[in-house]
Amino acid sequence: MTWYLVALSLGALAAIAGATLPRRVRVPVAAALGALGCAVSLVAAVGDLIDGRTILVHSDRLLPFSGVSLTLDPLAALFVVLSSLVGVAACLYLVGYAHGPSASRSAVSIFMVFVLALSVVPLASNIVSFMFAWELMALSSLLLIVTDQAQRPKARSAALWYAAMTQAGAVSITLGLLLCASRAPGQSFVDIAASSSTLSATTRTAAFVLVLLGFASKAGAVPLHVWLPKAHPEAPSPVSALMSSAMVSMGVYGIVRVGGDLLHGGTVGWWVAVAALGIVSAVYGALHATTASDFKRLLAFSTIDIMGLSLIGVGAAGVLEDSGMHADATLAMMAALLLLVAHAAFKGALFLGAGSVERATGTRNLDRLGGLVHTMPTTSVVVALSAGAIMAVPTLSGFSSEWLLLQGLLHGFTDTSTPVVIVMLLGVVALALTGGLTAVAFVKAFGIGFLGQPRSAGARDSREVSRWMGWGSALLVLPSLVLGLVPGLVVSLINRAADTGLGGVATTPVSTGAGLALSQLRGAIEPAALLGALVGVMVVLALAARTLGQRRARRVDAWGCGREEQTPRMQYTATSFAEPLQRVFADVLRPQMDVEVTHAVESRYFQQSLTYHHRIADVVEVRAYRPVFGVVHRVGVLARRLQNGSIHRYLAFGFVALLVVVVVLA
């Protein structure tokens, strides 16, 4: 634990440095301290995960009620690894990124507080410490959205949404945790876990539902996701990366910690609900990701998608555990956790890459990009590999985790109880459907944004903005490669974390090695061998072509349907690429399209100009949230009649109240 305390102190120092140092050295020094702190906790957490230790630190000072309590068990260690990993990359990236308002004292020091809070949340092991770290994480990220871009109306409204949702969630989590602790002798998670079986079934379910609402909203599960596609794109890019990779994962962490560890699994209904949330989120997120043309908005929706998949894994694990299939349950839980780690790396890299693109071109609208592969090679490689990982291309991390999830779900069919079969079946369908939709979304993002010809002056004149930004984002590609090529190396670590999440009974459903091989069930993959074979075949083919085929390459213009001159406007755009899918799913997406035609004065047969407007609103927001706002607004208007600013009226209220009290009491 000493190393964690060193890491936490470094993080605190970074925040202080950000708040006190003069402008020129502020960002490098704070970022170096922050990155160092994250690196220390990363190494320490990996070490403890390998040893499988559980470490406890308690101090009665620092916080009121029950003091600070930090515990590092394998589950916590895994999430510390996850958040420190993204933390290192984001701190390095910040060196190149921060200038102007995002390099101000408040912005830099709050950023460091956010990084620090992210690695404290999984360590906290009593209600007060947990909620303190949780709120620190939520509030610092909220401030980061507004400190940087308060002048943009979109950022302000996004921050408002985020503030409302996250605070409502925090209230719900607090109530749920207090309910869990109602029979416990203290507030620590150990006490709660020991006493939770004495609670009545209704109390436990109520507690879980409250906690689930809060955590699911943080994880962006539909229908509590509304804030996410607004807040994540509007935040400064390193903050988006941290929010969309590490912070959302904490939502899943909370569900596993409370549901699996503190309440010992509960009933099957809980996990069916979790899986249902996951299924809806996965499909909804993927669908919106395919049609979004704002790069960061696309990434935000794909976060909802991946969090959905991970919730499917967690839900399936709970359902399987309930029906006694422990090995299968562990497999599903491992898949969910591996997916979270993989997602943190590739989504972090993608958001950092999107930030570089936005900096370089001045836009994140894919319809205005193109050709970046020539002008921004580092960013292009980072985005290409991470997009490959998210599309589950074999040999990259998304593939191994989704393969594990699919194995867990498929083997669950051996059980015959109805809820298990339904969850597994819908889970497999959702996984398959989102796999396809995600592929469309990221082929679009990379194909339209990075390939082809530039569609705007910004894209044409772009170049890599800073080496630090390149290195920061490139760092997050490494985990995608490692988890993709040799997933067997980390399987035992994930396995320990999954055991903790499921209540501590150890099983090893996946044997260690380079690839993944299920030990008790059938199924194995060897991505490294696959890559080797692929490279081998390509080398052989290349050699064969070189020796047998035509040697000279012939350069000709691309075929342009008979037109001589070809302009960038003749390419597919992100919107047109997604149009067929948008048509297929029109009932869910409800797109609004307007075509404005201005005719030439001479004849109506000729058009002078043609404008196409296209907007996809969030159906859940429009149908579920707006009516509630309408009611609140109407109540507010009514209340304003009471509150009209006339001093006579206010005095009259007091007088009438006095008379009423006097009459009632008499």
Add this chain to the structure above:
Amino acid sequence: MNTAYVSALDVTAGLVLFAAVMTLWRRGVRTIVSILGVQGLSLSAVALVLAIHEHDTALLVTGGLVLVLKGIVIPGLLLRASRLDPKSRETRPLVNVPASLVAAAVLIVLSYVVSARITSLAPSDATRLVPLGMATILVGYFMLVTRRRAVSKIVGLILVDNGIGLVAYLLTSGVPFIVELGSSIDVLLVVVVLQFLMVSMGRHSDVDVLTERRELRD
């Protein structure tokens, strides 16, 4: 001796309420302030009568304090404030004068009804008069609500305070001296602050009619 005490108490406490009703009746701002002074004097007389009867030195000092503060200082300050516009009158109260007097009658009846239980706790010559204090509070509050002039509103506030003072003297033979001192100084402070506000408001606009001011929130 005893009948003299009871009569003195009746007269002085009755004068407090009578003065309160008078402020509703009269329209001239200077007149209203003068009536307030009379009420302050009557209130101090109540305290002094009680002090002499109970041989209570602290109450005697309190009575003296009230005499100076509510009988002389505060009405003096208000008179100076109203001198800004010597002819100012409460021309258009939110509730007109006859209706106000009827309302005052209702409020007096109401205070007799609600005070019955308080009086029955410890019936004595003094507590018998608690309804007068209660009525003064309600009439004062009524004035505060229905009059438009800033000076009238301040007078209403002081009427409420006087009513509270009267109830306190009659029920408990006076609150501890330090409390009385504190609350008196509070009232003085309020009057000074309001006077200051009124003067600065008067500089911004010609009249100190509060009806037109809708945006006091900002």
